Amino acid sequence: MKRDQRGFTLMELMIVIVIIGVLAAIGVPAYNNYVKKAKAAACDANRRSIATAVGLYYAEHSDYKKDGADLTLSDLEQYLDNADDLKCPDNKDGTKGYTIVATESDSKWTSVKIVCNAGTGHDDYYIVGAAPTEP
Numbered sequence: 001m002k003r004d005q006r007g008f009t010l011m012e013l014m015i016v017i018v019i020i021g022v023l024a025a026i027g028v029p030a031y032n033n034y035v036k037k038a039k040a041a042a043c044d045a046n047r048r049s050i051a052t053a054v055g056l057y058y059a060e061h062s063d064y065k066k067d068g069a070d071l072t073l074s075d076l077e078q079y080l081d082n083a084d085d086l087k088c089p090d091n092k093d094g095t096k097g098y099t100i101v102a103t104e105s106d107s108k109w110t111s112v113k114i115v116c117n118a119g120t121g122h123d124d125y126y127i128v129g130a131a132p133t134e135p
């Protein structure tokens with residue numbers, strides 16, 4: 001039997017496979033967590049952009065509603081170039097956008113907020129009412 005042939009033993013190969021498995025077990029969840037955080041941050045940015053547009057709408061119309069109904073993203077097209085394309089990145093089919101909910105009591109705005117419709121637990125962004133949410 002020739003002994004000068006070089007190669008890896010079964011034990012060496014198994015050790016390498018175990019090391020790769022451990023690295024993957026640590027890396028994949030960490031990667032998924034980063035992706036989730038990035039999507040939440042993008043959603044935050046979307047809500048802030050909408051809030052800015054709502055502020056501009058309010059400056060022009062002195063109202064957080066249009067003809068008594070809550071504003072839609074289409075109503076903000078004048079102030080926000082991609083208003084209709086703004087969707088929460090954290091939903092599977094990418095169809096869930098945002099809702100603007102304004103509540104009035106005794107001619108005072110008690111709450112004006114941007115709500116993410118993706119249902120992934122993203123905070124509402126308050127323009128009036130609670131303190132603005134920080135990411």
Ligand SMILES: [Zn+2]
Binds near residue numbers: 043120
């Ligand atoms: Zn969202």
